[in-house]
Each structure stands twice: as C-alpha cells, then as structure tokens.
Amino acid sequence: MKKVAFLSVTLGVLGVFAAEMRLNPLFSDNMVFAAGKPMRVFGNGDGEAAVRIGEREVRAQSVNSSWVVELPWLFEVGKTYELEVVLNGRARTIHNVRIGEVWLMSGQSNMQFKLKEESGYPGNAADDADIAYFNCKRPGGSDRFGPKDGWVVATKDSVGDWSALGWLFARERRKRSAMPVGIVCCCQGASTIQAWLPDAVALESRYQVPRAEMHADHFSAKYHWNKPFGQLYATMFQTLVPYSFSGVIWYQGESNTGKGEYKIYPELLERMIDIWRSDLRDPVLNFTVVRIADFDFRADDGWRNIQKAIDSMPMRSKGIRVVSSHVLPAETNEIHPPTKSRLARALAESIGTDHL
Numbered sequence: 001m002k003k004v005a006f007l008s009v010t011l012g013v014l015g016v017f018a019a020e021m022r023l024n025p026l027f028s029d030n031m032v033f034a035a036g037k038p039m040r041v042f043g044n045g046d047g048e049a050a051v052r053i054g055e056r057e058v059r060a061q062s063v064n065s066s067w068v069v070e071l072p073w074l075f076e077v078g079k080t081y082e083l084e085v086v087l088n089g090r091a092r093t094i095h096n097v098r099i100g101e102v103w104l105m106s107g108q109s110n111m112q113f114k115l116k117e118e119s120g121y122p123g124n125a126a127d128d129a130d131i132a133y134f135n136c137k138r139p140g141g142s143d144r145f146g147p148k149d150g151w152v153v154a155t156k157d158s159v160g161d162w163s164a165l166g167w168l169f170a171r172e173r174r175k176r177s178a179m180p181v182g183i184v185c186c187c188q189g190a191s192t193i194q195a196w197l198p199d200a201v202a203l204e205s206r207y208q209v210p211r212a213e214m215h216a217d218h219f220s221a222k223y224h225w226n227k228p229f230g231q232l233y234a235t236m237f238q239t240l241v242p243y244s245f246s247g248v249i250w251y252q253g254e255s256n257t258g259k260g261e262y263k264i265y266p267e268l269l270e271r272m273i274d275i276w277r278s279d280l281r282d283p284v285l286n287f288t289v290v291r292i293a294d295f296d297f298r299a300d301d302g303w304r305n306i307q308k309a310i311d312s313m314p315m316r317s318k319g320i321r322v323v324s325s326h327v328l329p330a331e332t333n334e335i336h337p338p339t340k341s342r343l344a345r346a347l348a349e350s351i352g353t354d355h356l
Contacts, residue, residue, distance in 0.1 A: 014046065019046050019065050021046070021047050022043045022045050022087075024042055024044075025134075026184075026240065026243055027041055027043075027085065029095045029151065030095075030151040030152070030153050031094060031098065031103065031134075031150070031151045032151060032185045033098070034101065035077050035242075038070050039071040039072075039244065040068065040069070040073070040129065040242050040243060040281075041068070041070075041071070041083070042066070042067060043087070044062075045062060046062045046065055047061075047087065047088040048087075048088060049062070049067045051068070052083070053083045053097070054075065056071060060063060060151055068242060075099050077099045077179055078099070078100070079098075080096055081100065082097065086111065097285075098130070100130070100177070100182065101173055101181045102243075102245050103169065103170070103181070104184050104240065104248045105186070105249045106185075106196070106237070106249070106252070106287060107191075107251035107290070108191045108251070108253075108254060109187075109190060109254070109335075109336060110184070110337075111249075111329055111334055112187045113340065114165040115163070117164065117338060118339070119312040119339040122156070122160070125156050126156065126171075127154060127155040128174065130181065131153070131155075131181050131182075131184065132183075133151065133152045133158075133159075133170075133183045133185065134147065134150070134185070135162075136184070136186040136187075137189050139231070139236075140188050140223070145159065147156070147239075148266070151182065161186070163187065165249070167183070167343075169344040169347050171339070174350075179223055184240060184243070186236050186240060188236065190223040190255055191226060192217060192256055195231070196232050196233050196237060197230060197233055197275065197336070199233075200230075201230075202230060207264045209260045209264060211260065213260025214261060215255050218258075223255075226255070238277065240296040247285065248276065248286070249291035250290065253310060254295075257305075259305075261302065261307030262306050262308065265310075266309045266313065269313060270316045270317055281327065285319045286320075287319060288347060288350060288351065289312060289325055290324075290325055293325035296333045323343070325337070
C-alpha cells in the first residue's frame with residue numbers, strides 16, 4: 001500500500017498502556033460507511049491508533065482509555081475498500097468496506113419484529129451482497145446475530161432473523177439510491193423512551209408523571225431494562241457512538257401510552273433527538289419517527305394522545321419527519337402488525353435523496 005503524508009489527529013497525551021487497544025465491533029468485514037459523512041473509526045484502550053484506507057492515513061492518541069480516528073470524506077460510493085487499523089503496532093485489515101447509506105433503526109418491539117414473522121416471508125427474501133446488517137446486543141434476550149457476528153450480508157438464510165422493517169426498508173432504499181445499504185438495529189421490545197435517554201435527563205422533575213398515569217411496562221420486573229432509567233441509552237446506543245449515519249428511523253411509543261404520558265412524550269423525544277445528534281456529532285442528523293399503529297384493544301386516550309404527540313414532532317425541531325405505520329385494516333387487532341412492507345415502502349419514499 002502506497003503511503004502519503006498523513007493527517008495527525010491528537011486526542012490526548014499518550015500515557016502508560018493500562019488497557020489493551022480494542023476496535024469497536026462495528027468495524028468488521030462487509031461494513032458500510034455513510035456517504036458524505038465523516039468516517040470515524042473508534043474503540044477503547046490506551047495508546048496510539050492508525051487507520052489507513054485507500055492512500056490516506058490518520059493517527060490518534062487515546063484519551064481516557066478511548067480513541068477516535070476521523071478520516072475526511074474523500075471516497076467513492078460503490079467502490080470496495082480495505083480498511084487497515086493499527087493499534088499499538090498490531091494490525092488488522094477489514095475487508096469489503098463499502099460507501100453508501102447507513103441507517104440506525106431503533107425503538108421497541110415493532111422494530112425488533114423479525115422478518116420470518118412478517119406476512120410476506122419468505123417471498124420477500126433474497127440475496128443481496130450490497131445490503132448488510134449489524135445488530136446490537138439486547139438485554140431482553142438472545143438473537144441469532146449480535147455484535148460478535150459483525151456485519152451480516154443479506155442472504156436468504158440470514159435475513160429471516162433480521163428486523164423485518166430493517167430488511168424491507170433496506171431493500172426499498174436499494175431500489176431508489178442504488179447504493180450499498182447498511183442497517184444498524186438498536187432496539188428492545190417493551191422499552192420506554194426513558195430507557196433511551198440519559199438517566200439524569202429522564203429523572204428531571206418536569207418529566208415525572210404520577211404512577212397511575214404511566215404504562216405498566218415502566219414497572220414490570222420482566223422488562224428490567226426500563227428501571228432504572230437510561231439503561232438502553234448506556235448499554236446499547238452508546239456502543240455506537242460516534243459512528244456516522246445517513247439517518248435514524250425511530251419506532252417506539254407503545255410503552256408510553258399511559259393516560260398521562262402524552263404530556264411529556266414530545267419533549268422527551270425532542271430531548272432524545274438532540275442528545276443523540278450531539279453524541280453522534282451530527283447536529284443535522286435526520287430522524288424519521290413512525291406514528292404507532294391503531295390498535296383496537298387500546299383505542300383510548302392514552303394511545304391516541306401518543307399518536308398525536310408523535311404527529312407534532314416536525315413542528316418541534318428541524319430534520320424530523322413522521323410517517324404513519326400504514327397498517328392494513330385487518331391488522332388493527334395486532335399490537336405487532338405482521339405486514340411491514342407497506343411501512344417500509346412509505347419510509348423509503350419519505351426520505352428521498354437530498355440529504356445523502
């Protein structure tokens with residue numbers, strides 16, 4: 001590999017090697033970087049990191065046992081690269097690195113819902129070497145794929161265990177942009193929005209609602225990730241920081257349909273979006289929020305008011321769009337409507353290509 005003069009990014013003073021240098025699991029074969037966004041490579045441990053891709057090299061020193069190397073955006077969409085990472089002199093090469101769209105898909109059980117449970121499966125499954133999936137480890141159970149598997153390429157054998165919405169959305173985006181598409185799924189069924197916020201924020205006095213006006217999922221021992229607040233923010237979302245994304249798809253709210261929660265939900269979601277944008281170092285990161293589906297067994301004020309709260313989000317902050325869940329009339333008796341293809345198409349169409 002021919003080397004050129006490299007940019008040195010100094011993040012701190014090199015100290016004693018107190019911890020082994022490690023690469024975040026996001027950086028593995030078949031990964032996708034977001035086109036037009038900073039390419040950040042990161043991990044933990046003490047020492048020096050060097051990253052080489054193409055003919056560019058960037059170095060960084062660790063700070064507080066973590067390190068980030070940021071490469072300028074100078075790469076070609078559709079071309080395949082090798083990424084070499086050298087940590088304290090130990091080299092590792094990441095193969096089949098592509099540039100395209102990368103979507104962070106987060107929320108609760110309707111995002112977690114597997115493709116093999118979807119009404120169109122297996123007819124909607126197909127091999128596609130330009131779609132890859134990274135699944136965060138969940139506290140609520142084991143999945144077939146997790147961080148140890150890195151980026152999993154879409155095959156007929158693998159996609160059944162992906163998020164249904166993740167696979168279907170990626171397929172629709174491929175039709176529209178013709179770019180490689182990476183899906184990062186960071187979701188947990190029965191999660192409240194407070195679980196996805198820093199605990200100090202969720203505990204602010206203005207966000208407290210009487211227990212009788214909160215959904216039961218806040219207090220269930222089965223859903224232990226909801227108490228104390230902030231668990232999923234700390235143990236799932238933070239593992240992705242500061243990766244660059246093309247945008248975020250957020251599908252959550254069912255566990256915040258207590259009769260009084262609509263009063264605080266819009267501001268909590270706005271705070272979450274602001275915090276995630278800040279953590280990901282992208283103040284204009286686009287968020288697409290799914291309006292939770294009509295559900296016959298919860299046609300009450302708590303459910304309807306959360307739907308209205310979600311509808312209000314574009315008026316609260318720039319770069320937020322809302323898409324209806326597009327449930328078939330025959331599926332309004334399901335809290336997990338099994339036809340996700342209509343929603344995936346609507347999400348893909350709503351985004352366009354202007355921000356990519």
